[in-house]
Amino acid sequence: MQGMIWLLGFLIGASPDSVAQQIMWRVYNRPSFQDMHAQITMTLIDPNGTQRVRKMETWSKKDPKTGETKMLIKFMEPADLRGTAFLIYQHKDREDDMWFYLPALRKTKRLAASGKSGAFMGSDFSNYDIGGGEYEDWNYRLLREEDLDGIPCWVIEALPKSPDVEKKSGYSKEIRWVNKENDLVVRTDHYDRSEMLYKRTVVKDAVQIQGIWFERVIEATDLDSGHRTVMEFTDIRVNQGLPDDLFSIRALGR
Amino acid sequence: MKWTRWIVRHPWWTLLILTLATFVLMSRMGNLRVETDIGAALPKDLPVKRLYDMVGEKFPSKDVIFIALEARDRVFTPDVVQITDQFTDRLARVQGVYDVISPTNVSVIQGTEEGIEVVPALQADPRDPQVLETLKQRLLASDFVGNLVSKDEKAFGLLVLLKKTAVNKKVAAEILSLTDSLRSATSLQVYATGRPVLEYLLAKGLGRDVHVFFTLVILVVIAILALSFRSFRGVLLPFTVVIVSVLWTFGFMAWVGIPFSHSTEFLPVLLISIGIADGIHILHMYYHLRKRFTDKKELVLETMRQLNLPVIMTSLTTAVAFLALGFAGFTSLKQLGISVAFGVLVAMVFSLVFIPAMLAILPLPKRAIQETQLRWLHKALAGFGRQLILHKGLVTVIMGVVVLFFVLGIPKIKVENFTIENFPKNHEARRAYELISAHFSGPEVVTAVIRGRGPGALKEPALLKEMDAFKSHLLKDPAVGNVTGLQDLIKRMNQVLHGGDPQEYRIPDSIVVVEGQPIPGREVVAQYLALYQLSSRPGQLERMVTPDYDMARMDIFIKDGRRTTIKRIDTYAKEFIRQDFQHAEEVDLTGAPEILLTVNDMVVSGQTRSIFLSLFLVFLLVVIAFRSVSAGFYGIIPLTFALLVNFGLMGYLGIYASLENMVTSNIAIGVGVDYMIHFIHRFRRFYKATQGNVLEATVQTMDTSGVAILLNALAVAIGFATIMASMFRAVSQMGFLISVAMISTCVAALTFLPVLLSILKPKFLSR
Structure with missing residues (x-):
């Protein structure tokens, strides 16, 4: 169905905007892994250079039928969060389901929250940056083509389709640099709700795993404060047939 | 005197040099900074200020603006809730806003059957009765009452948190324009307050004040000059002196990096009121001597011969009294003190250079001052002087009672500061503050x-x-x-x-x-x-x-x-x-509020310090001028009397000791000492001329200097009274106090001084 729409767009003609829609459609619909495991190291860096490290382990799995993803995140560092875990069922047509486990209370509970624009664990990434975005949220416009650090890119402006998108993402505009060779967004400039540029995310390293490109190191910088966060994926293992049981609520506290 | 001779001989060269110097000094006037941050008035190493700056560094937001939306009836209606929600959204988009916490978007943490939820208080369309009811319960259930909802459920409160990088003034301006348009577009009453808003409104009001003061003081000065001299040059020359001294001072401020701030914005009024005196004295003497001369250059030379010294003397004492403000502990007052001192000296130089140069160019005036013009005043003052000396015992007792009366008022002075009370009763800032409070x-x-x-x-x-x-x-x-x-x-x-x-x-x-x-x-x-x-x-x-x-x-x-x-x-x-x-x-x-508290505490100690210092410096100058230590005391004792009157009045009238009022004492000392110098100077001449007849000396001094002092004091008092036109109470009170100080120093010079001199007959009088 979505292929049809894409084809239709292609046939109707190539106004710059529809070119942008096509590019971004490809970006959002890049082939992805069936399942994945990784260690994530998040380094939060103060403007004066002080670093704080958060480590977590994640597992995710895509339902081949619905395309919806289940994700498990377990904290390892800092020590007082060790064992704290979140389980997220992402849904395309409704709010995600979320559960958490707090080892200190030995409790698993459901979490209803709608704070997607919230900062992810005090980092410079928002929850929206990390996994809340949808192709359908934005209108796209091709601004220009240019080289970014020697990589030929499309530069695309994304404007929220509705006030709700602006509210949930916290962004009034994004400018995205898309690598022409592999459809990876290599840099995004985020504009806050007063339309001021305030954050930049840059892909520092990408790797090809089983033919699929993956952003391995991403850095987000708060341009107001100079605070940075570097998120690095290591120990990446993909398509190893993770059992559904791993993503059950009962398994959260294990 | 050599320089006057040169000036009178080369008036055109003199004017050329002055014009060039004016251009040089004004060349950097574009660099004059405007400083609106009241915090900048404080010494940088003040711990409470350092901590405040540190809060701005460590936390994303420092300052808060409060907004209240008041409904006619209840706030829990679909309309009001929807308007509030949209307004929250609009506020969040204002540049410099870090976050808005409102009754619709506040995060509510609640337990659910399976777990917990952290959600915004309003989750869906408030026209759905179920949604509205949920919102109401969430808000009324927890500690949001009194913070985001008023107890009577008639008003919603919103907190706008400003980014630390925000320009508070700009954010406040934009938010006030948003509240204005919301008020006119809906049936809601909309209020905004908080420090950034108050400071913005204060700055805006003061900005308007400054224009009003400036216009008024110029009109007053022109009127006084016109009435005194009834000639074009009589208005033009002294007026040019004060205007140029203001321009030079701005130029000077730009060169040395002193900003135009809450303190220095009074500078034009101060300079014009104070600086006009020299010109008045010179022209007065010029017209007075007119009859005796047929050569214009000779007339100018004689005028300046008589006045060079007193003008220099009085200007120096005024400048020094203002410099003492530098020791009050406030950066902005120090800057004001230095700038006024500079301006007073510029006015002095221009009076001594520009006025004679112009007079040397202009033809001789047709008429002299009509001796009969203020005959009644001369008579009245001379008569008053006579009575003073004849009843000096009684006068001393009366003066003692008066001093005692005002001294008793001093302990009643409140060191108080309440920014909001400075606004007029019906001002929107005041109503907003009171409602939110x-x-x-x-x-x-x-x-x-x-x-x-x-x-x-x-x-x-x-x-x-x-x-x-x-x-x-x-x-x-x-x-x-x-x-x-x-x-x-x-x-x-x-x-x-x-x-x-x-x-x-x-x-x-x-x-x-x-x-x-x-x-x-x-x-x-x-x-x-x-x-x-x-x-x-x-x-x-x-x-x-x-x-x-x-x-x-x-x-x-x-x-x-x-x-x-x-x-x-x-x-x-x-x-x-x-x-x-x-x-x-x-x-x-x-x-x-903590910073203001510290400021207030500093006001007391700073004021005391700067008063004593300026009294001491003025004392020294008088001692040097008359080459007599006791003359110094005769200079400052009447001033002390005037200061006691001022502080006593503050106590009786409930005028708070505030940052603004700190300047009053220095002005009283700096300007008031001029009267003492003039009086003592003239008194000594008549004293010597009459072989120590205090009665005759007093009457003669009153007849000449007494009238000049009284007119001068009235002119300056009226000049400063223009400040009373301010809409802000503290500023208006400052204008009042300065005007009173001018009158009380004048009264001290014309009563205290002759009685003291005639009772004690100090030795320096006959030297």
Whole structure:
């Protein structure tokens, strides 16, 4: 169905905007892994250079039928969060389901929250940056083509389709640099709700795993404060047939 | 005198040189900075100010604007809720706004059957009765009442948190224009207050004031000059002197980097009122001597021969009295003092150079001053002088009683400051402040900064419990409306994770036993925080605690910003901090009210210091001028009398000792001493001429200098009275006090001084 729409767009003609829609459609619909495991190291860096490290382990799995993803995140560092875990069922047509486990209370509970624009664990990434975005949220416009650090890119402006998108993402505009060779967004400039540029995310390293490109190191910088966060994926293992049981609520506290 | 000769011989060269110098000095006037931050008035190393700046560095937001939306009836209607929600959204898009906390978007933490939810209070369309009811219950159930909803459910409160990088003035201006348009577009009453708003309105009002003062003082000066001399040159020359001295001073400020600020904006009025005196004296003498000369250059030379010295003398004493402001401890007052001193000296130079040059060019005036013009005044003063000396015993007693009366008023002076009271009664700023003070937690915010012992310290239950106890302690004061901070969040999280049990609305213990296992409370807290951070809107946690958890802030909302209220709460809070914060490294208070408190305390000591210093400097100059130590005392004793009158009046009339009023004493001393010098100078001449006849000397002095002093004082007093036109009470009072000071120094010169001189007959008179 979505292929049809894409084809239709292609046939109707190539106004710059529809070119942008096509590019971004490809970006959002890049082939992805069936399942994945990784260690994530998040380094939060103060403007004066002080670093704080958060480590977590994640597992995710895509339902081949619905395309919806289940994700498990377990904290390892800092020590007082060790064992704290979140389980997220992402849904395309409704709010995600979320559960958490707090080892200190030995409790698993459901979490209803709608704070997607919230900062992810005090980092410079928002929850929206990390996994809340949808192709359908934005209108796209091709601004220009240019080289970014020697990589030929499309530069695309994304404007929220509705006030709700602006509210949930916290962004009034994004400018995205898309690598022409592999459809990876290599840099995004985020504009806050007063339309001021305030954050930049840059892909520092990408790797090809089983033919699929993956952003391995991403850095987000708060341009107001100079605070940075570097998120690095290591120990990446993909398509190893993770059992559904791993993503059950009962398994959260294990 | 050599220079006067040169000037009179080469008037055109003189004018050329002055014009060139004026251009050079004004060339950098474009660099004149405008400084509106009141905090800039403070010395940079003031601990409370440093802490305030540090809060701005460590936390994303420092200042708050409060907005109240008042409905005719109830706020829980679909319309009002929807308007509030849209307005929240609009505010969030204002540049420089960090976050908006409103009744519709505030994060509500609740227990559910399966777990917990952290959601905005309004989750869907408020036209759905179910949604509206949920909102109402959420808001009324928790501690949002009195913070985001008024108790009578008639008003919603919104907190606009400003980014630390925000230009407060710009944000305040934009928010006020938004509240204005909301007010006209809906049936809601809309109010905005908070420090950034008050400072913006104050700056705006003062900006308008300055224009009014400037226009008024110019009109007054022109009127006085026109009435005194009834000639074109009589108006033009002294007027040019003061205008040029203002321009030069601005140029000077641009060169040395002194900004145009809340203090220096009074500079034009000060300079014009003070600087005009030299020109008046010179022209007065010029017309007075007119009859005796047929050569214009000779007339100018004789005029200047008589006046060069007194003009220099009086200008120096005035400049020195203003320089003493530099020791009051406030940067902006120091800058004002230096600038006025500079301006007074420029006025002096121009009076001594420009006026004679012009007079040397202009043809001789047709007429001299009509001796009969103010004959009645001369007679009256001479008669008054005679009576003074004849009844000097009685006069002394009366003066003693008067002094005593005013001295008794001095202890009644209140060192008080309440910004909002400076606005007129019906001003929107005042109504907003009063409404928000009455229905919400309060428009003033004092911030307590809690420094823990190292990173992670703020996760320790022991410290959180102390913060909770601190909050309870503070809430006992009726003026404290609310205290927000990390402790409330932890208590709430603990409650919802324990099935909503009200007993569990508390900080976890240091050791929590779970399923028989002892768990450090610190871990429980850490996990609550992680959970909250993942589920709330951005920046909620960062507002209360640093990312390292080594420092937290508690915001204390206070209903009135009166100095005495803040002082009471400050003392009360510090009592707890000293005795009960065992687990914190350090706890300090800061915020705009705390800074003002410090300012007020400094006002007292600074004022005393600068008064004594300027009295001393003026004393020295008088001693040098008359080459007599006792002359110095005769110079400053009448001034002291005038100062006592001033302070006594402040006590009786309930005028607060404030930053603005600090300038009054220095003006009184700097300008008042001129009268003493003129009087003593003339008195000595007549005293010697009459072989020590004090009665005759007094009458003669009154007849000549006495009239000049009285007219001069009236002119300056009227000049300063223009400041009374200000809409702000403190500024208007300052104008009043300065005007009174001019009159009281003049009265002191014309009564105190002759009686003292005639009773004591000091030796320097006959030297």
